[in-house]
Amino acid sequence: MNMTPLKTLPVFESVARLNSFSLAAIELNVSQSAVSHQIRTLENYLGESLFHRQGRNLELTKEGRQYLDAISSSLLQITEATNRLKGQPTTHIRLAVYSSFAVYWLIPRLPDLKRLHPNLELSIEMSHGSPELSDRTADFFITVEKDKRGFSFESLYEEELFPVCSHQYYEIIKNRLNTATEEELFEKLYREPSLLSQFSLITAYSIYDRHTEDWRRWFAQLKIPIPASVQFHRFSHLMLAYEAAKHSLGIALVNDYMMNEKDNVLVRLPCSGFKTGDYFYLVHKESRKNEIAIKHLRSWLKEEAKTLPKF
Structure with a gap:
């Protein structure tokens, strides 16, 4: 029986995860030449190149990526079984x-x-962006990705965006709309949310991979186009849009999970939000569902998700 050279597999996994022969050598406490020898042995046995080597750059080949995905779970199961037998369950x-x-x-x-x-x-x-679902990336994921063979998916949260601004900018809105009280402003915006187009709007590129698409969809649900007169402040990421709103640059569309009631730094305006169509999922390898660390983290996240703000 022609057995796979088992000693080479942890070396391959380490090089692929760290994307470096030298870092793998340090992790495994062996010389870099020993690492290179083990990788050559495995590649010769498989008859396939597992890495592209271009100067200092190292990258898995298509075959290397497929092989890593196939063996990662087995290596983890061996480690887990060994630790359990030794009374040292994996906690990382x-x-x-x-x-x-x-x-x-x-x-x-x-x-x-x-x-x-x-x-x-x-x-x-x-x-x-959405991380690659692979053991070499992480053990557990929170992602909008929802389909990959061998992985378990549990719904955590449905994404919804709604308009917010700072307390200082809120006063600007109130004065410009000639409303003396908070009740008057709320009633006015509730009846005519399109009034927001009179103010600076903050847009994030990261949600739809283009600027202003978030606000275009918000206005679309009101069945009106974005007025040509709107002034936009453009940011690459939702986190930057949130910070811009916090510093009174205008009105932003943010997720409800970003609102911390204890901080109370932003005001939600009395206008409807809209669902982006994305769902966040808890994701891990199906074969690893009984690992202690994964079970604890999954259970805790599901309980905490029940505390997401309800507006």
Whole structure:
């Protein structure tokens, strides 16, 4: 029986995850030449090149990526089984999550996770786009991606945007619309939300991969086009739009999960929000669903999601 050279597999996984022969050598406590030798042995056995090497740049080939996806779960299961037998369950877990969700919703809640599971070691990988669903990226994901074979998906949150501004800008709106009281302003905007077009609007590129699309859809639900006279302040990311609104640059459309009632730095205007059509999912490898760290994190996130603001 022609057995796979098993010693090469942890080396391959380390090089692929770290994207570096030298970093893998440090992690494995061996020489870089030993790492190179193991990779050559595996490539010769498979009859395939696993990496593209161009100077200092290292990248998995298509075959290398497929092979890594296929063996990662097995390597993790071996490690998990070994740790369980030794009485040392794995407590470290890598979570890939969108940057705005991490900063405004997840991180403020982490002290509670630490209190409930003091031995859980969480590494957070922030992403501006949807992360690749792979063990080499993370162990657990919060993403709008919803379909990949071998992964488990649980709905966490349906995205909705609504208009907000700072307290200072709120006073500007109130004065310009000639409303003396908060009740008058709320009634006026509730009856005629298109009045927002008279003010500076803050738009984020990251949601729809283009500027002003967020506001175009907001106005579309009112069945009116964006007035040509609107002044826009353009930002690449929703986090920047949030900060711009906080500093009184205008009115922004933000997610409800970004609103922290304790901080009270932004005011939600009395206008309807709109659903973007995206759903956030809790995602992990189906084969890893019984791992202690994954079970604890999944359970905690589902409970915390029940506390998302309801406006």
